[in-house]
Amino acid sequence: MSGHSTYQPTHPALQWLEKRLPIGGLIHSSFIAYPTPRNLNYWWTFGGILSFMLGVQIITGIILAMHYTPHVDLAFKSVETIMRDVNFGWLLRYLHANGAAMFFLAVYIHMFRGMYYGSYKEPREVLWILGVILYLLMMATGFMGYVLVWGQMSFWAATVITNLFSAIPVVGDTIVTWLWGGYAVGNPTLNRFYSLHYLLPFVIAGVVVLHVWALHVVGQNNPTGVEPKSDKDTVPFTPYATVKDAFLIVCFCLVYAWFVFYIPNYLGHPDNYIPANPAVTPAEIVPEWYYLPFYAILRSIPNKLLGVIALFSSIGILAFLPWLDTSKVRSARYRPLYRQFFWLFVIAAVGLGWLGSKPPEGIYVILARVFTAYYFGFFLIVLPLLGIFEKPKPLPNSISESVLGAKA
C-alpha cells in the first residue's frame, strides 16, 4: 500500500530539509496521506492507544527514576517518599502503576481484535509475530517494575517467577543462581531488574517501529477481511483515523483517570504495602491481574516442569496462530462457527484470569483444568479443523460495497 510519496512541501526551509533527511515525507506518507480502509471500527484505535500508553509509561517512569533508590534497604522507603514528599509524586506513582494496568487492558483488546478479524493471516504473519514479541517484552517489563517496589508481593513474586526456571532439567539451578546474582532474590537481583526495567521500554519502542513498518507495508486489515481494491475503499489517515484515534484515547483516559483519582489501589494487592520480608511468605501470592490467566494455567498442571512448559507454551502458541488457522476467510463476521468458538475462547481466557486469583483447591482446580484444556484445544484442534469443515458466509465484493451498498 505504500506508494510514491505525495509530499510536496511549500516552505523553502522544509524543502531544504526534505532533500537531506526526508523525515517530512516519511511522516506524511505514514500518518497523513496513508490510505486507511474506510470501514475501520473503534476496535482499530487500540494501536494508537497503546502507543500513547507507552509514551505515558516512559515519561512517568523516567520521572519516577529521578526519585527512586534501587537498594533493598532504601527502595520501599523511596517509593513512600515519592508518595508523600515529592511534588505530585502520588500522582506520578499512581499514573505509572495504573498506567501499566491500562496498557495491558489495551493490549488484550488489541489482540482479541486481531484474533476476531483474522489480522494475523497472510500477509500479516510477521506483523502478528512482532506483536507477540511486544507482548512478551511488556510482560517482562511489567514483572520487573512490580518487583522494584520491594513490598512483600514484589519480593515473593520475584522468588516464584525466577524459581520457575529451576524446572529446567540439568541447568535449571545454575540459571536461577545466575538470574539472582546470589543465593536468593536480593540486592543484586533488584539492581539488575532496575536496569532492565529502564531498558526494555525502549526495546519495546524499537519493536513498535518494526511493527508499524510491517503494518504499513501490507496495509491495515479491516472488519470485512477483504483487502482494499481501489481508492474508493480507503480514506487518508489524517484526519479520519487521526481524529478517531484521538477521540478513543480521550475516552480511554477517562477510564484511566477514574482508576488513578478514585480507586488507585483497587487493582493492586494490599500486601505490597508491607516491606519485603525474606523470612515470611504471605498467605497468598498473586500476580497482578494481567498475568492471572497464565498463572491459572501454570497451577492447573500437577507436574512442575510440565506446568512451566504449559505456561510458556500458552504464550508461545500465539506465534503459530497464522499457521494453525487454516481458513482462507479472514474476518469472523463471515465465519459463523469460528465466531462461537472465539467467544468461548474469550470466556475461557477471562475465566482463567478469575480462577488465577482464587486459591488452587476444589472446584477452582477443576474449572481451571477445563478452561486450560479448551485454551490449548482451541489453538491446536479447533482452528486447524474449522478451516476444513466450516462453511463461511459470502464475502462482500469490496469494502466500499460493504459500507455504501451495491450502488458504490
Add this chain to the structure above:
Amino acid sequence: MTTVSSAEHSRRDFLYIATGAVGAVGAAAVLVPLIAQMNPDASTIAAGAPVEIDLAPIADGQIVKVFWRSKPIFIFHRTKKEIEEAQNVNVASLPDPEPDSERVKKGHEQWLVLIGICTHLGCIPLAHQGEFGGWFCPCHGSQYDTAGRIRKGPAPKNLFLPPYTFVSDTKIRIG
C-alpha cells in the same frame, strides 16, 4: 467535496477552535506536575529548616564550620585586633565596598557569620590563610579579609551573609 454554506463553515470552525483551546489547556495542565516534581520535595524543604548554633564553645579567634541547607557556614569569633583591622579599612578602596558594620549584628561585632562559598566559582575558602587575616581560596587565589570581604583575586563579591538572628548572647539561629 460538496460545497457548504458559510453558516455551517463557522460552526465547524467554532468546534475546531473550541476543541483546540480545551486541548491546549489540558496539555498545559499535564505539564504542571511533570515539571513541578523536580522542585525540592517536602523532606528536602523540612531538612532546610533553621538551625540553632551554640556559640559558647567557640574560642577567641576560632572559625567554625556548620551546614545549613547543604551550604557551609563560617562562624568566626573575632579577636579585638581582627575587629579593628576590619573596621579601619578604607571602604572605597575595596573591590566590593561594604563597611564592616553592615556585615555584623549591632552589639555582637565579634561574631562574623558567613556563607563559606567563594563568590567566584563556588569552592570553599581556607580559613586563617592569605594576606588579609581571613580566608584564601585555593581554586583561583581569591583572598578575603577579617570581615569576609574580597580583597584580591578573581572573586567579584564579598562572602555572602546567611539570614541569622541572635536568640541569646551565646546562641544564633541560622535560617
